[in-house]
Amino acid sequence: xxxxxxxxxxxxSKYYLKGKTKVPVHENVNISxxxxxxxxxxxxxxxxKTTLLNxxxxxxxxxxxxxxxxxxxxxSLSENQxxxxxxxxIGFVFQFHNLMPVLSAERNVELxxxxxxxxxxxxxxxxxxxxKVVGLxxxxxxxxxxxxxxxxxxxxxxxxxxxxxxxLMCDEPTGNLDRQMADEIMQLLRDLNTRFNKTVVMVTHDHxxxxxxxxxxxxxxxxxxxxxxxxxxxxxxx
Amino acid sequence: MKYFxxxxxxxxxxxxxxxFTFFSIIVAFALYGMLVSLAAIFSGEMxxxxxxxxxxxxxxxxxxxxxxxxxxxxxxxxxxERLVWGxxxxxxxxxxxxMFGAQARSARSGAASLKVGDRYWYDDQQLENWVNDRAGALxxxxxxxxEGLQVGDRLPLTSPGLQKADGTNLWEFNVxxxxxxxxxxxxxxxxxxxxxxDEGRATDKGTVGxxxxxxxxxxxxxxxxxxxxxxxxxxxxxxxxGTEDSLTRDFFxxxxxxxxxxxxxxxxxxxxxxxxxxxxxxxxxxxxxHEIGILKTLGFTGATVLGLIVAExxxxxxxxxxxxxxxxxxxxDLAKAQVTPLxxxxxxxxxxxxxxxxxxxxxxxxxPALQAKRLTIIDALGRS
Numbered sequence: 001x002x003x004x005x006x007x008x009x010x011x012x013s014k015y016y017l018k019g020k021t022k023v024p025v026h027e028n029v030n031i032s033x034x035x036x037x038x039x040x041x042x043x044x045x046x047x048x049k050t051t052l053l054n055x056x057x058x059x060x061x062x063x064x065x066x067x068x069x070x071x072x073x074x075x076s077l078s079e080n081q082x083x084x085x086x087x088x089x090i091g092f093v094f095q096f097h098n099l100m101p102v103l104s105a106e107r108n109v110e111l112x113x114x115x116x117x118x119x120x121x122x123x124x125x126x127x128x129x130x131x132k133v134v135g136l137x138x139x140x141x142x143x144x145x146x147x148x149x150x151x152x153x154x155x156x157x158x159x160x161x162x163x164x165x166x167x168l169m170c171d172e173p174t175g176n177l178d179r180q181m182a183d184e185i186m187q188l189l190r191d192l193n194t195r196f197n198k199t200v201v202m203v204t205h206d207h208x209x210x211x212x213x214x215x216x217x218x219x220x221x222x223x224x225x226x227x228x229x230x231x232x233x234x235x236x237x238x
Numbered sequence: 239m240k241y242f243x244x245x246x247x248x249x250x251x252x253x254x255x256x257x258f259t260f261f262s263i264i265v266a267f268a269l270y271g272m273l274v275s276l277a278a279i280f281s282g283e284m285x286x287x288x289x290x291x292x293x294x295x296x297x298x299x300x301x302x303x304x305x306x307x308x309x310x311x312x313x314x315x316x317x318x319e320r321l322v323w324g325x326x327x328x329x330x331x332x333x334x335x336x337m338f339g340a341q342a343r344s345a346r347s348g349a350a351s352l353k354v355g356d357r358y359w360y361d362d363q364q365l366e367n368w369v370n371d372r373a374g375a376l377x378x379x380x381x382x383x384x385e386g387l388q389v390g391d392r393l394p395l396t397s398p399g400l401q402k403a404d405g406t407n408l409w410e411f412n413v414x415x416x417x418x419x420x421x422x423x424x425x426x427x428x429x430x431x432x433x434x435x436d437e438g439r440a441t442d443k444g445t446v447g448x449x450x451x452x453x454x455x456x457x458x459x460x461x462x463x464x465x466x467x468x469x470x471x472x473x474x475x476x477x478x479x480g481t482e483d484s485l486t487r488d489f490f491x492x493x494x495x496x497x498x499x500x501x502x503x504x505x506x507x508x509x510x511x512x513x514x515x516x517x518x519x520x521x522x523x524x525x526x527x528h529e530i531g532i533l534k535t536l537g538f539t540g541a542t543v544l545g546l547i548v549a550e551x552x553x554x555x556x557x558x559x560x561x562x563x564x565x566x567x568x569x570x571d572l573a574k575a576q577v578t579p580l581x582x583x584x585x586x587x588x589x590x591x592x593x594x595x596x597x598x599x600x601x602x603x604x605x606p607a608l609q610a611k612r613l614t615i616i617d618a619l620g621r622s
Contacts, residue, residue, distance in 0.1 A: 080540075088537070102251050103243075103244070114241060
């Protein structure tokens with residue numbers, strides 16, 4: 001783990017418009033997350049965990065402030081630039097896997113690579129490697145409906161890592177799994193974090209999962225206006 | 239090409255719906271191919287024959303006295319030895335469902351006319367044998383092939399709509415020869431002696447259905463036609479003379495503006511197809527909003543997603559349209575050989591069909607594609 005801040009949010013705010021009324025979700029958020037750590041975002045429903053995840057992952061736009069990931073200001077990128085950035089820098093894992101039902105496991109994993117200049121053979125090599133990392137090389141030809149929930153989530157993780165992004169954003173990745181499968185998925189994410197130095201940011205309600213994370217940010221209770229992990233950890237910020 | 243698998247899989251997601259849409263496109267383009275061929279005939283884009291073939295018909299329908307032939311022979315520009323008169327009626331051989339045309343013709347001049355140009359192939363000796371046998375008949379090679387007939391066979395034919403003097407409808411011929419066309423024409427037909435026919439029939443003796451002459455100078459056709467029609471003006475049997483091309487055009491003009499009517503029908507067919515296909519694309523978009531959000535999450539830009547939806551629509555229309563045009567091509571080829579060579583589907587019609595495929599492919603996809611492009615990830619994922 002590198003204690004230098006890799007993910008930086010500076011004075012970030014986010015509000016939604018309900019009619020003409022501004023409904024604030026986050027205000028004056030200042031968070032620093034070092035590279036290569038595994039961070040859990042916790043809190044009750046509606047406290048803004050997923051919104052924060054979406055802002056860091058470039059899925060949503062902030063209403064103000066600066067978001068810098070790996071030295072890149074993403075709040076100033078155009079939609080196309082942001083899409084390109086997501087495809088190379090971020091891997092996403094969702095609670096409900098979000099696989100394409102009409103595509104086999106290997107074709108699902110291949111999707112992010114379609115945006116690259118790799119040829120079919122190169123893409124297949126990357127897909128095979130990703131499926132091997134998640135232990136599903138023998139399920140490559142299977143369709144999502146032919147896989148268990150845990151296997152589907154492994155395919156989703158393979159899709160998330162196939163482009164070798166620096167960061168994995170996980171929105172309740174174990175929320176739809178039984179205990180054993182949840183532990184397996186959590187172990188897999190931890191392996192990716194330690195073996196490949198992936199920075200993992202995940203939203204979770206699961207205390208078993210939280211126990212295996214390097215840091216926990218309680219979105220409701222912590223002081224998000226001054227939340228600096230890593231170097232700041234010793235000062236008891238998180 | 240790397241997106242083809244994704245586009246194809248999305249297209250085949252709802253197989254029944256896609257199949258129905260696919261068939262509606264096939265039908266639309268098959269109709270397009272057949273109707274443009276018909277429209278070309280009705281709107282006068284098609285040439286029907288060489289301008290040297292001058293036809294004399296009864297102006298108000300029906301028959302003409304055979305004696306007209308002798309008077310027409312005197313008109314300057316008429317080639318006397320090729321002045322043919324005849325009468326056409328329907329006959330069948332063994333199967334009453336398989337009617338074909340029987341042409342009673344003045345034999346000597348009829349044979350001479352067959353030899354003009356290279357429209358027909360024939361055997362000189364067989365032609366001569368036919369001229370010399372009053373009950374002889376020349377049959378088309380298709381009729382010979384399909385009915386297993388050979389030169390020398392006795393050929394009994396029934397004419398349901400034309401009675402003989404002996405009270406029957408049965409005509410008996412000797413197959414004197416077999417001939418065929420060097421053009422796309424391939425009819426079932428028989429030529430036999432007008433004299434034999436006129437002697438045998440019960441009514442309208444001494445009349446013909448047409449008088450025709452292959453003239454030497456097509457530029458004289460209009461003048462000759464005017465002279466012939468003037469010759470019989472104000473008589474009981476007025477004539478209308480013209481080349482086959484001009485007479486057919488005149489017929490179609492009298493039928494009405496069929497070309498426009500056909501194009502209107504075609505418009506309705508395509509409108510229906512566009513509505514069906516557009517509905518398919520809209521449904522496909524609505525079902526896939528969440529997946530579009532996932533694709534965008536993975537880094538697909540709005541333009542790429544738009545392209546995927548347009549590509550899906552183009553693929554659907556291209557495959558359906560190509561099959562439809564192939565069906566039209568096949569049917570027209572069949573009709574050309576078995577009905578009339580006037581049916582024709584040209585390369586320009588195919589290219590217009592291809593253009594319609596592209597334009598409609600974009601038009602039907604544009605609405606859902608633009609919605610998909612504008613859709614934000616948060617909205618898309620939030621709708622699930």
